[in-house]
Amino acid sequence: MDYPLAGKRVFVSGHRGMVGSAIVRRLEREDCEILTAGRSEVDLIRQSEVEAYLARTRPDCVIIAAAKVGGIMANSSYPADFLYQNMMIEANLVHGAHLADVNRLMFLGSSCIYPKFAEQPIVEESLLTGPLEPTNEWYAIAKIAGIKLCQAYRKQFGRSYISAMPTNLYGPNDNFDLTSSHVIPALMRKVHAAKVSGAPSVEVWGTGTPLREFMHVDDLADALAFLLARYDEAEHINVGYGSDTPIRELAETIMDVVGYEGEIAFDTSKPDGTPRKIMDSGKLHALGWTPRIDLKAGLAQVYEWYLANQPDADVAAQ
Ligand code: GDP
Numbered sequence: 001m002d003y004p005l006a007g008k009r010v011f012v013s014g015h016r017g018m019v020g021s022a023i024v025r026r027l028e029r030e031d032c033e034i035l036t037a038g039r040s041e042v043d044l045i046r047q048s049e050v051e052a053y054l055a056r057t058r059p060d061c062v063i064i065a066a067a068k069v070g071g072i073m074a075n076s077s078y079p080a081d082f083l084y085q086n087m088m089i090e091a092n093l094v095h096g097a098h099l100a101d102v103n104r105l106m107f108l109g110s111s112c113i114y115p116k117f118a119e120q121p122i123v124e125e126s127l128l129t130g131p132l133e134p135t136n137e138w139y140a141i142a143k144i145a146g147i148k149l150c151q152a153y154r155k156q157f158g159r160s161y162i163s164a165m166p167t168n169l170y171g172p173n174d175n176f177d178l179t180s181s182h183v184i185p186a187l188m189r190k191v192h193a194a195k196v197s198g199a200p201s202v203e204v205w206g207t208g209t210p211l212r213e214f215m216h217v218d219d220l221a222d223a224l225a226f227l228l229a230r231y232d233e234a235e236h237i238n239v240g241y242g243s244d245t246p247i248r249e250l251a252e253t254i255m256d257v258v259g260y261e262g263e264i265a266f267d268t269s270k271p272d273g274t275p276r277k278i279m280d281s282g283k284l285h286a287l288g289w290t291p292r293i294d295l296k297a298g299l300a301q302v303y304e305w306y307l308a309n310q311p312d313a314d315v316a317a318q
Contacts, residue, residue, distance in 0.1 A: 001160075001232035003104060005225065006031040011059040013037075013044060013093060014066030018173040018217050019108065019166075023065055026221035035059055045085060050092035054100035061104040061228070062097045064090055064146070072135050072205075072273045074180035079138040086142030094149045098157060105161040106228055107150050109143040109236065111213070111279050112136045113165060121280035124165075124235055133274040151234045163236035164227055167279050170298065171217030172305040176314060183247065184214065184299070187254045188306055189314070195260040202255070202262060205270030208248030213278040215241040216298035219291040226289045240281035241291050250295075257299045 010027060014020035015036035027034050035057055042053040044066050054062070068085035075082055090107060097105050114122045115130030127147070132140045150161035170184040178186050187204065194202040223239045231237060245253075251264050293301075 001230055003160075003229050003232075005229060008032045008060040008104075009035060009058070010061045010063060011035040011037075011054070011057065012063050012065060013089075014064075016173070017065060017067075017069075018171050018175070019169065019220065020063075020065035021173045022171060022217040022221040023063060023224060026218070026225050030225065044092060045088045047088075047092045047096070050096040051099060054096045054102065058100060059102055061106070062093060062102050063224070063228075064093050064105070064107045066093075067108070069139075070175070070180040071182040071186065072271055075136040075139055076134075076271075082136075082138040083142050086139060087145055090142070090146035090149060094146070094153060094161065097161075098153050098159060103160055104228070105150065105159070106224065107146045107161065107163040108224075109147060109163055109165045110139070111165060111167050111238070111240070111277050112140045112274075113143050113147070114277075114279075116274050120276050121240075121278045122238070123280045124238055124283065127236070135271055135273050147236045154234050160232050162227065162231055162233065164224060165236050165238050165279070166220050167213040167215050167238075167240040167281075168277070169215055169217050169220055170302060172302060172309075174302070176306070183212070183250065184254070184302070185306075187251055188258070188299075188303060191251075191254050191258045191260045192303075192306070192310075194262055195258055200262050201265040202251075202260070203265050203267050204247065204251045205267050206247065206272035207268055208246065208251065208264070208266050210247050210272045210274065211244040211276040211278065212247065212250070213241050213244040214250070214295055214298075215239070215291060216293035216301070219293050223284065223289050223291070226287075227284070231287065237283055238279040238281045239284055240279035241295075242281060242285075244276065244278040245295060253296055254299060254303075257296065257303050
């Protein structure tokens, strides 16, 4: 498939979030028209608003970067929000796009769609072969439904709707709220605060042994632009970095980047979540795309962003 982005009108939903804002930055390098809409203009949970917006703006392509997202604690504390909001956002956008005759759509999921004990690295085919990790099953079920929606509209109506499954992401505009964030912004904020206050140690949840695969969101956005231009299959495709890192090592790297020399205090009353979650991204790599931003360089870039935006990032997180 050849789908040049030049000249296309692309609606990026969720453009204020970490992923959506990275996609906008990346698409600005293509010769396309980018459409965005704040929540006051279109509330993605409201079907009539989404349908009216798409009928009025008539994009050529829709990217579903909007989602209710959160870390391990948020997911298990707000199951209704995660399941309901994500199902509504994706159902409204996929169906609304179809009604507005939008023939190209990209849906974004997450590596948590895969079974807790899937063989690692996780291949696309392991979807729905076993039970999910309970700490984020609500989000995962919604995201699995999103993949199936794209497949259903492809099958029934011949739509070129595709799904990409990113690994754990980090980058500018991440959520730095300690109760709802993912591990990287949480540790960056905590380590920075410990350095500033001269605290002897910094708290890291769990045992430090779980392994996670991390990708900078600018790499993700680049992979998505690549896929949008040439991928057109029903099967979802993994977008991963290719190697994983124990949480203890991640914490040490962040301490290094921040310049903090205290100790790590593991809080084992907090959950570890799934022991390992690395995806097999061989299919994407075989198409000719590979990531460029290594973890330490990416963390250093995000720390710079955090320092430049910290008062806002911390307040936005309240
Ligand atoms: P997950 O990949 O869905 O489990 O999402 P997270 O990014 O929230 O957590 C990844 C791992 O980092 C888990 O094992 C957490 O227990 C661990 N972790 C360590 N410290 C923290 C922290 O301060 N916040 C978060 N969210 N996770 C932490």
